[in-house]
Amino acid sequence: MTLHSKITGAVSGIAVSCIAFAAQADVLFWSTQAKPVEESQAMREQVLSGAGEVDYQPNDPGPWITRLNAELQADSGTIGVLGALHGDFSAMDPDDLVDLSDLGVMSASSTFNDLSKLGTDSMQYIPWMQASYIMAANKEALQYLPEGADVDALTYDQLIAWGQNVMTATGEAKFGFPAGPKGLKHRFFQGYLYPSYTNGVVRSFASDEAVTAWEKMRELWAVTNPASTNFSFLQEQLLSGDAWIVFDHTSRLAQAFNERPDDFIAFPAPAGPTGRGFMPVLAGVAIPRTAPDMEASKALVAHMLKPETQIATLRATNFFPVVDVDLPGDLPPAVTAAGDAVAKMSGSADANPGLLPAGLGDKGGDFNRVFVDSFERIVLGGQDIRAVLDDQKGKLAAIMEETGAPCWAPDAPSEGACPVE
Amino acid sequence: MNARILPYVLILPVTLFLCLFFIYPFVLVSQQAFQAADGGWSMENFQEVVEYWKFPISMKNTLLLAAIVVPVQLALALLMATMVSKMKKGRDMVLYIWTIPLGISDLAAGIIWLAIFEQSGFLNSMLHGIGVVDKPVNFLTYQNPWIVFLAIALAEIWRATAIMLVILVAGIGLIPKEYYEAADVFGASKWKQFTRITFPLLRPSLQTALVLRVILAFEIFAVVAALGGTLFPVLMGQTYSYQFDLLNSGAAAAMALIILGISIGFTLIILRILRVPKGASI
Numbered sequence: 189m190t191l192h193s194k195i196t197g198a199v200s201g202i203a204v205s206c207i208a209f210a211a212q213a214d215v216l217f218w219s220t221q222a223k224p225v226e227e228s229q230a231m232r233e234q235v236l237s238g239a240g241e242v243d244y245q246p247n248d249p250g251p252w253i254t255r256l257n258a259e260l261q262a263d264s265g266t267i268g269v270l271g272a273l274h275g276d277f278s279a280m281d282p283d284d285l286v287d288l289s290d291l292g293v294m295s296a297s298s299t300f301n302d303l304s305k306l307g308t309d310s311m312q313y314i315p316w317m318q319a320s321y322i323m324a325a326n327k328e329a330l331q332y333l334p335e336g337a338d339v340d341a342l343t344y345d346q347l348i349a350w351g352q353n354v355m356t357a358t359g360e361a362k363f364g365f366p367a368g369p370k371g372l373k374h375r376f377f378q379g380y381l382y383p384s385y386t387n388g389v390v391r392s393f394a395s396d397e398a399v400t401a402w403e404k405m406r407e408l409w410a411v412t413n414p415a416s417t418n419f420s421f422l423q424e425q426l427l428s429g430d431a432w433i434v435f436d437h438t439s440r441l442a443q444a445f446n447e448r449p450d451d452f453i454a455f456p457a458p459a460g461p462t463g464r465g466f467m468p469v470l471a472g473v474a475i476p477r478t479a480p481d482m483e484a485s486k487a488l489v490a491h492m493l494k495p496e497t498q499i500a501t502l503r504a505t506n507f508f509p510v511v512d513v514d515l516p517g518d519l520p521p522a523v524t525a526a527g528d529a530v531a532k533m534s535g536s537a538d539a540n541p542g543l544l545p546a547g548l549g550d551k552g553g554d555f556n557r558v559f560v561d562s563f564e565r566i567v568l569g570g571q572d573i574r575a576v577l578d579d580q581k582g583k584l585a586a587i588m589e590e591t592g593a594p595c596w597a598p599d600a601p602s603e604g605a606c607p608v609e
Numbered sequence: 610m611n612a613r614i615l616p617y618v619l620i621l622p623v624t625l626f627l628c629l630f631f632i633y634p635f636v637l638v639s640q641q642a643f644q645a646a647d648g649g650w651s652m653e654n655f656q657e658v659v660e661y662w663k664f665p666i667s668m669k670n671t672l673l674l675a676a677i678v679v680p681v682q683l684a685l686a687l688l689m690a691t692m693v694s695k696m697k698k699g700r701d702m703v704l705y706i707w708t709i710p711l712g713i714s715d716l717a718a719g720i721i722w723l724a725i726f727e728q729s730g731f732l733n734s735m736l737h738g739i740g741v742v743d744k745p746v747n748f749l750t751y752q753n754p755w756i757v758f759l760a761i762a763l764a765e766i767w768r769a770t771a772i773m774l775v776i777l778v779a780g781i782g783l784i785p786k787e788y789y790e791a792a793d794v795f796g797a798s799k800w801k802q803f804t805r806i807t808f809p810l811l812r813p814s815l816q817t818a819l820v821l822r823v824i825l826a827f828e829i830f831a832v833v834a835a836l837g838g839t840l841f842p843v844l845m846g847q848t849y850s851y852q853f854d855l856l857n858s859g860a861a862a863a864m865a866l867i868i869l870g871i872s873i874g875f876t877l878i879i880l881r882i883l884r885v886p887k888g889a890s891i
Contacts, residue, residue, distance in 0.1 A: 248852065249855075250852065250853030253856065279856055358810060359744070360744070367838075367839070368838050368839070369834060371839050377779065413747070414729075414747050414750035414751060414752055415727070415728055415747045415749060415750050416753055417750065417838045417839055417840050418727070418838040428729055430728050430729065515699050548858050552858075553854045553855035553856055553857075554855055556854075557854070561662070564839065565662075568751045568840075570771075
């Protein structure tokens with residue numbers, strides 16, 4: 189061996205070990221959550237400050253899954269911990285995630301723990317934080333509440349009448365609905381409208397009750413700000429005054445409450461003939477099988493479930509803890525408002541809680557599209573409700589049969605794939 | 610180095626680059642598009658995307674947008690290029706200002722125009738200020754598809770006319786002055802000079818400008834996403850939603866190939882219509 193090659197070897201050896209050291213030092217936390225700049229900054233500074241060297245990188249779901257899949261296909265990766273919604277994880281192959289059952293941490297909710305098994309016998313991700321969808325209103329709108337209506341126990345009819353009153357008084361449709369490209373409208377249909385009118389989502393998709401539900405949706409749309417097809421984060425329209433009464437994800441309303449806590453109120457979603465349908469949002473943390481440093485990744489997952497981390501996460505992202513914690517008194521206004529509304533919603537006598545779609549695998553997007561397409565055709569396109577539902581029904585049935593997903597609440601349990609009746 | 614092989618050596622890096630980052634991914638995408646769920650060859654993906662109810666709408670929207678936007682841009686670019694080439698002073702300055710939109714990303718352009726057209730936007734403030742409307746009007750809604758279309762077309766014209774302008778200005782600069790002098794001697798009007806000298810001699814540049822612009826028109830995405838939301842489906846938006854919302858790469862690849870097919874078709878048509886006869890080039 190010549191001197192030259194010895195030197196080259198030594199230098200490259202040092203370089204390789206430096207890279208390995210750098211990779212060990214930082215655990216890459218690859219997340220689809222806490223993406224707004226303020227939230228990711230709070231994640232880095234408050235939530236992850238005591239967790240060793242963590243590189244928190246939030247991203248859109250598209251680039252998120254693309255990089256993850258590339259690493260999985262290459263069988264070598266740099267991502268240490270994944271943070272994403274239940275739906276993102278359920279679109280993955282459970283074998284690509286490390287079994288976390290023996291980590292000794294889990295959420296306080298057995299429903300969430302079951303969901304995190306992704307159809308296997310072991311926990312493929314650990315529930316991390318939860319949220320829900322609620323209603324919010326500008327206090328100026330309260331004077332137009334229909335007579336006898338209690339804002340904490342509204343029905344869909346009262347909501348429509350309320351929107352109508354506001355429209356008559358101000359000359360503008362001021363109900364705000366997240367129908368924009370990034371809006372979460374499909375969750376309104378799956379978790380709120382359908383359960384409240386049909387006591388189901390899949391089984392009752394094309395039922396007569398569903399036709400009534402869509403008729404109500406049309407009535408609601410008549411008092412909805414028509415620019416809603418561009419609204420995705422209703423906090424913006426609450427603050428600008430373009431919408432007075434809105435429905436959205438708790439963390440997509442937070443900014444309005446934090447900036448002007450005295451101007452807005454949060455309240456439960458309305459009720460229909462079959463109860464007050466509502467749905468949780470669940471995010472989890474997982475470890476891909478290609479994680480470079482398994483121990484550090486597991487330590488980070490365990491850190492995320494500590495009560496104090498969970499409270500810091502709540503402050504940073506407005507997502508609520510999934511473990512039992514005593515909430516401190518000095519929480520931001522958005523957290524208090526959303527927390528109250530969710531508590532009233534789940535504690536109401538007619539509560540009809542739904543679950544997140546489960547077992548759909550990578551067909552989650554197609555499942556959402558069935559509802560979004562129905563909305564665009566029925567409400568925006570003005571097509572006949574019965575005809576559209578009968579047409580979309582075939583697509584929904586095909587998705588259920590292909591994935592074999594059993595029914596979830598509020599649909600009655602099924603043997604095998606959930607049938608569309 | 611041997612003068613015969615030097616040109617090939619010089620284009621080698623570009624060729625390698627294209628092979629690695631264009632041809633190779635293109636082959637992969639084509640494979641993906643024709644792959645069935647069970648791994649065999651099939652037209653399943655194409656069938657899926659074509660049968661989707663939004664496909665005809667997005668196809669119509671994309672073609673309509675190209676059909677309106679490109680001719681307007683062509684006329685504007687020709688006009689602007691002739692004006693610039695006639696200028697004696699401040700020519701560079703004007704050219705720089707006109708090409709500013711070229712430096713702005715298409716999403717940013719879409720957002721700029723959204724700030725103009727939205728409910729609390731500049732247009733509404735202005736109309737309100739001069740007393741035309743009592744309260745802000747919603748322009749970009751599902752009830753006014755034509756205004757949405759108009760806004761998108763305006764944003765596209767504003768953003769992408771400059772690319773044609775730059776090519777045409779260069780092309781006009783190449784036309785020898787002698788032709789115009791001769792035309793003047795024979796008393797040809799300015800319009801006649803334009804139709805008989807400028808336009809025919811500009812063919813090669815027109816070809817390039819049109820091909821480039823038409824291809825870009827079929828790839829329109831970000832401006833539409835910003836201004837139209839979900840109201841104005843276009844082919845590229847459908848491709849995006851197959852890839853990222855439905856995680857269906859096969860269908861996205863099929864959409865991409867359909868767009869490629871349309872682009873190639875139109876490129877051939879333009880090349881044929883604006884062909885330069887052999888020996889007639891300057």
